[in-house]
Amino acid sequence: MQLDDDGEPVADLDSGAQIDKDAFYVVFDHAFGLPGQFVPAFKPLAIQTDEKHRARAASDAIYELLEIYFPAALQPGSDTLARLLVCVPFLIGKVMVARAIMAGPRPEQERPAEFRRSGQGGATGNPATDWLPPEDEAA
Incomplete structure (x- = not known):
């Protein structure tokens, strides 16, 4: 997108344009690394080197689902994608809580x-x- 001196767009975005899988993966990768930038304990949530292949496969699968069910999410500057990215850290946190509960003490130990x-x-x-x-x- 080109902007003028005031920061206003000079040309409309192509309404049919959407981000490609590579750009989506960059966003996907950064979304998992973001919590660790704020809270050091969350650094392990970032996609690790040995997870890159699986992370890319997951990212591509999500991209393809979005293409089918929410194509607006793949538009540059999409509000839908922004909303999805807000959900990811919350969902990850809840999964972590569930895992901690399941790994917690057994009922016999709690009594x-x-x-x-x-x-x-x-x-x-x-x-x-x-x-x-x-x-x-x-x-």
Whole structure:
């Protein structure tokens, strides 16, 4: 796009023009690296050297889906693409939270000590532990 001295466009964009897969990949790559530029702990979210091939395949697949379902997202200066790029860091953050939850302590580890198995196996009079199988069956 050409701009005049005031920053206004001098020529209209070709309404049929869209960014190509290479340009889309550059945006895709930068979108994953952006969170790490603000918070160092997020640097591993950036596309790593050994992930480039898979990242390019994912980027191309997303590009092709956008071509079919949201072609306006591929227009230069697209509001749709800008909105999608806002969503990516949020979604990545939620995936990280879900992974942390799934990798977290197991229910047995979360229970306070007084509610954990007493070690006697069988009915102890404590409803919090009576549902557990005897120690010799628990393995």
